[in-house]
Amino acid sequence: MSRFILAEHAEKLAELNRIIDEYKGKEGPLMPILTKAQEIFGYLPYEVQAHIAEALDIPISDIYGVATFYSQFSVKPKGRYKIGVCMGTACYVKGSQLILNELIKELGVQPGDTTEDGRFTLEATRCLGACGLAPVMMINDDVYGRLKPEDIKGILDKYRDK
Amino acid sequence: MKLYRSHVLVCGGTGCHSSGSAGIIDAFQAELKKHNLEDEIKLVSTGCFGLCAVGPVVVVYPEGAFYSGIKAEDVPRIVEEHLLKGRIVNDLLYHDHAKAEDVVSTLDEVEFYKKQKRMALRNCGVINPEKIEEYIAFDGYKALARVLTEMTPMDVINEIKASGLRGRGGAGFPTGLKWEFARKAPGDKKYVCCNADEGDPGAFMDRSLLEGDPHSILEAMAIAGYAIGSDQGYIYVRAEYPIAVKRLTIAIEQAKELGLLGKNIFGTDFSFDIELRLGAGAFVCGEETALMRSIEGKRGEPTPRPPFPAVKGVFAKPTLLNNVETYANIPQIILNGAEWFSQVGTEKSKGTKVFALGGKINNTGLVEVPMGTTLREIIYDIGGGIPNGKKFKAAQTGGPSGGCIPAEHLDTPIDYDSLAKIGSMMGSGGLIVMDEDNCMVDIARFFLDFTVDESCGKCPPCRIGTKRMLELLDKITSGNGEEGDIEKLEELGNNIKASALCGLGQTAPNPVLSTIMYFRDEYEAHIKEKRCPAGVCRNLLRYVISSDLCRGCGLCTKVCPVSAISGERKAPHIIDPDKCIKCGACAEKCPFHAITKG
Known part of the structure; x- marks a missing residue:
């Protein structure tokens, strides 16, 4: 994951500063600021948290504590395409672990993480209810069934071209 | 002040919105413009009417015609027939499930609303909330x-x-x-x-x-x-x-x-x-x-x-x-x-309560009733009863903090104290109805799964205690329950209730304790017989092919993801219980209904 450098996102940084200025004088400014920051950047990078900590004179540990408490905040970036590999029983027995392994190899990320180019987020999900098509994976709303590890590259290429 | 000869109210609540009511409003605007009716007909986007099961909902006054399940394509017909020619479009009106033959034409006639008293909800479905x-x-x-x-x-x-x-x-x-x-x-x-x-x-x-x-x-x-x-x-x-x-x-x-x-x-x-x-x-x-x-x-x-x-x-x-x-x-x-x-309500619980009806009930949606209305009235008279001819099993009030109420208590008047007396609570108003096909142990596990996930983690009774309870329930529902597990759940549950820091922890054991109180036999079946009476808990299911009904067509063998079914053509097939993962694909595919789960 390439390091997020705040200075490289001038427009977003300006927007963030505008938000901070708007809420700084209010009581309990942190939640509104984090909500807007998440909207601006798509997630809450450490650098953004540090910037907010500095601006509000709050320890970064407090900011991190709040960012990781609420399920809507993410300290990791999410990709454009969310890949969900079903780990339900039927898929598991039909080799979904092999599918997952192939995806880990192809994308270079672990389940829960996102590729550097921000294109794919890999998740292991609960049963998708398509057991007749096991093993199954979904990429956003598209369902792929009866998968074999050798199918993975071809499927991913479709999304890489977009 | 402008006077309109007719008001068209379109529900703009989240439920109807998700079902396309924004498109319906656009369609009305277009049609009214097309027929030059904008000065005669007032179009209003309102809040929730309550009968979410049949949304999107459109009500036309002065008649009070209650149109349900409307799509954008229906709008031209409503405008032409009803608004221009004064003829209510009968086939688009709401049809009461309980009275299949009767066509309801006005809001007042809808059974769903008759026993309600909309005090808190007085303006919902009436005014435009953005004006x-x-x-x-x-x-x-x-x-x-x-x-x-x-x-x-x-x-x-x-x-x-x-x-x-x-x-x-x-x-x-x-x-x-x-x-x-x-x-x-x-x-x-x-x-x-x-x-x-x-x-x-x-x-x-x-x-x-x-x-x-x-x-x-x-x-x-x-x-x-x-x-x-x-x-x-x-x-x-x-x-x-x-x-x-x-x-x-x-x-x-x-x-x-x-x-x-x-x-x-x-x-x-x-x-x-x-x-x-x-x-x-x-x-x-x-x-x-x-x-x-x-x-x-x-x-x-x-x-x-x-x-x-x-x-x-x-x-x-x-x-x-x-x-x-x-x-x-x-x-x-x-x-x-x-x-x-x-004047409304009972001695200790005044006024009304809004309930969100969900689950195995015909009229899912929002209802407001005077305190003291019985559960039976809410579920059957207002809620329209259980769909598909199934039998009522329990109603859950209070969500993850509440308890289930079995059939024997259906005539309990709903108020704060009476519900607490039977092991449940009023809660915020969520009322989930369950039928014979729901497993109460599974329901308890479901609620506990939720509270474990949402626990803030600060105090040990909740952080650790609820997790241990969930593990016990997972054990029981997966067929590994042991003698003494129920007693452990009760002891743990009561301890957590007494020692957790906040309401989340203090009430998290409630669904478990109340299902044990009223449905102990289901827990015992899971533990002693390794059987799920409702046929829900996957690991305890046994899919069996009836040799009498099986024609040996082989369709089931083809859909089985783990090749657990074997048999000769035209001869009764058999499922290997050790390989079977209970996905149910075979039972769904069998054209002779020869495969049962139990």
Whole structure:
């Protein structure tokens, strides 16, 4: 994951500063600021948290504590395409672990993480209810069934071209 | 003032919105324009009508014609036939499930509404929530005017006390008393908060109120501010309610423009401002102290009481926190008097309660009934009964904090105390109906899974205790239950209830304890016989092919993902129970219904 450098996102940084200025004088400014920051950047990078900590004179540990408490905040970036590999029983027995392994190899990320180019987020999900098509994976709303590890590259290429 | 010959009300609540009501509104606008009817017909986008099961809903006045399940394609016909030619379109009208032959033509005739008393929901489905003028036309802000010009703060508090109103968030604490505590607390700065963090799965009463009648909440909070001596209100609303957030934002702006919020309201020296604060996906922030910590910008972890919020709440100042539905009742109590309100309901539970009906019930949606209405009336008369001819098994009230109510208690009148007596609670209003095909052990596990996930993690009884309970339930539902597991659940549950720091932990064991109380036999079947009577718990299912019905067509063999079925062509096939993963694909495929699960 390439390091997020705040200075490289001038427009977003300006927007963030505008938000901070708007809420700084209010009581309990942190939640509104984090909500807007998440909207601006798509997630809450450490650098953004540090910037907010500095601006509000709050320890970064407090900011991190709040960012990781609420399920809507993410300290990791999410990709454009969310890949969900079903780990339900039927898929598991039909080799979904092999599918997952192939995806880990192809994308270079672990389940829960996102590729550097921000294109794919890999998740292991609960049963998708398509057991007749096991093993199954979904990429956003598209369902792929009866998968074999050798199918993975071809499927991913479709999304890489977009 | 413009007079229209007809009003067309289209439901703009979240449910109907998701089913395309925005497209219906656009279609009406286009058709009315096409036929030059814009000056004769008033089109209104309203809040939730309540009968969500048959949305999108459109009601045309003056007839009160109740159209249901409408699609954008139906609109031209409604405009041509009904609005132009005066002929109600019968096949688009709502048809009562219970009376298959009768065609209902007006709102008053709908069985669903007959036993309801819409007091908190009075404006939902009637006014356009984005137009303050419509709220004012229905006596909006009149209560605030009266309070500020004719009543003292203690007058207000005494009126609320006399009404008998109790908190609608679930705990049922006397509202007037809470206001009095906040008034009496020493301090120069006080806050009025609204708990709009409706987190119970299956509950959408507050959402509908915020979407359908946001001004009633604003007015009530201002009245509360006057009563306790506060000039600042906060509405803590779930981020997952975008339509509610939008309507509240518009409402606050409009109220400020007209001087009904802000400095010197109605020219008096009373000032009151309201700000929205959004949640960020934490169920525990519906707990009062966690909510206040969240507003302060902290992790939503509850804090011990005392001190109570009325004395030391948000930003360490005296704070009044009430639920959305509690506030929705305030303006009417001020306008019509405490006695008007206390005439409705039971001795200790006055007024009405809004319920969100869900699960195995025909008329899913929002209902408001006087306290004291029985569960049977709600489920059968208003709710239309259980679909597909199935048998009622239990109703869950109070969500993850509540308990299940079995058939033997169907005639219990609903009020705070009677529900607590039978092991459940009023809760915020979510009412989930279950039938014979639901497994009560699985339901208990489902709720506990939720509370374990949402636990803030601060206190050991909840953080560790509920997790251990969930592990026991996973054990039981996967076929590994042992003698003594039920007793362990009971002991653990009672200990957690007694020692957890906040309401989440204190009530998390309730679904488990109440299902054990009323459905112990199901637990025992899971443990002793390794059998799930309702046929739900996957590991305890046995799929069997009846050799009498099986024709050996082999279709099941083809769909089985794990090749567990074997047999010769035209000969009865057999499922290997060791290979079978109980996915049910074979049973679904079999054209002779030869495969059963049990």
